[in-house]
Amino acid sequence: MELRQLKQVIVLAETLNFHRAAERLHMAQPPLSTSVKKLEEELGVMLFERLPSGLKLTPSGEAVVRNARRVMFFADEVKRSAREGESGEQGLLSVGFVGSASYSMMPVIIRRFRRRYPRVDLVIEESTTLELLRRVENHTLDVALVRFPVLAPTAAELSLLQKDVxxxxxxxxxxxxxxxxxxxxxxxxxxxxxxxxxxxxxxxxxxxxxxxxxxxxxxxxxxxxxxxxxxxxxxxxxxxxxxxxxxxxxxxxxxxxxxxxxxxxxxNVAIALATLPDALTPAARNFIALAHETVAAAQDAGT
Missing domain, CATH: 3.40.190.10 (Periplasmic binding protein-like II)
Structure with missing residues (x-):
């Protein structure tokens, strides 16, 4: 099993089409089909059902894709850590937020983070709490500002930032x-x-x-x-x-x-930070620390 095979399976699971997956992977379709088939043979399970209308992930395929994303995340993290070290002074940080977080907190945190860590490239995306939590769990977001409380089960850890009514x-x-x-x-x-x-x-x-x-x-x-x-x-x-x-x-x-x-x-409602503690990058840790620092400073100024 190779990392390239796991990446191929992830892309194929997202497209459910060999032709489109091959295009995204910049390779021909026959080698992709052969590679996926070899992986299925190695694992001893079918990852995809081949239907007349296209592909469909099997239950085994869903489990493999879920863990493949984790493997690819940590593989990328190894490469990124080698480049950036453990300081979090540079690299890429993906931050999600609900719209209501932008009313007071988000602009201040982002402004202070950019000033303190100018070499970190920020990718900022707005969505709903449920979607942001899903993306944190799938490692496509490093951290998210979500609406609290969260009634749906989640693997993300939530820490309160700002209470509201x-x-x-x-x-x-x-x-x-x-x-x-x-x-x-x-x-x-x-x-x-x-x-x-x-x-x-x-x-x-x-x-x-x-x-x-x-x-x-x-x-x-x-x-x-x-x-x-x-x-x-x-x-x-x-x-x-x-x-x-x-x-x-x-x-x-x-x-x-x-x-x-x-x-x-x-x-009572609040804004909370959603993270996966075991998957935090140095830049994400810096962002979390600065977010709590920013909120604490605002509270001290208001007292």
């Missing part, structure tokens, strides 16, 4: 807009914009739990994935919605944010 966003012409504080049940007759159940399950579950605790059956007008989208829909007059309070600085003139007096402590 949920507030109610309403349009300025709402009869509730003049209120500074409100009980959620007082908004029971309003159309609600909620988070997508499939794409943002944690925020959806927290929102529905808040409704349940307030004893209301919400009238759902629209779903959203990102906090920014939800705020835009509120500003458009489609309804009201629950958002983290850190969104205040980006809410705009067309949105009012009301403090909720009756939310249970279990509905």
């Amino acid at each position: 949920m507030v109610l966003a309403v349009p300025p012409d709402s009869p509730l807009a003049g209120r500074g504080h409100i009980h959620l049940r007082e908004a029971a007759d309003q159309p609600f914009i909620i988070y997508s159940r499939t794409l943002v399950p944690t925020m959806y579950s927290l929102t529905m739990y808040a409704f349940n605790e307030a004893g209301i059956q919400p009238r759902i007008a629209q779903e959203a994935v990102q906090v920014q989208t939800l705020l835009s829909l509120v500003e458009s007059g489609l309804g009201v919605g629950l958002v983290p309070s850190q969104a205040a600085r980006y809410a705009g003139e067309g949105v009012r944010l009301l403090t909720l007096d009756d939310l249970p402590a279990s509905l």
Whole structure:
């Protein structure tokens, strides 16, 4: 078994097509087919089902691909460590983040990291918490800033960075807009914009739990994935919605944010760092340390 065979299997699993995989690998299709077949013979299992419509990973193939990604990650890490040493002063760092992390924390952390480690190449990507956790687990992201709590099982380790609370966003012409504080049940007759159940399950579950605790059956007008989208829909007059309070600085003139007096402590939210401790690069360790340092400095400045 060779590293090149594992790389070939990973690419083939991503394309499920020998021709497209061969193109990505810059090789001819027959040698690729032969190489994969030899690996299957060596392992004594079929990695792919050959179907008329294309390829399909077998259960054994899924297990092999999952571990092959780990092997390739650590092989790349050996090469990178040889080039960079253990200082983390240069190299590549992939960072993912949820949109709401960009409200206050993300720009400051990134700015300080670039200043302190100018030779590290940063790749920054935005996505949902579930997708970011999946990518951390697959070693395609070094670290991610995700929304906490996380209700789905994950192999990633989570460390809290910044705590937050949920507030109610309403349009300025709402009869509730003049209120500074409100009980959620007082908004029971309003159309609600909620988070997508499939794409943002944690925020959806927290929102529905808040409704349940307030004893209301919400009238759902629209779903959203990102906090920014939800705020835009509120500003458009489609309804009201629950958002983290850190969104205040980006809410705009067309949105009012009301403090909720009756939310249970279990509905507190936060931004957390998601990592795989056993797979951290030196640059990732530096980023994590600087992130916690940045948050601590901000908290000290606020006291």
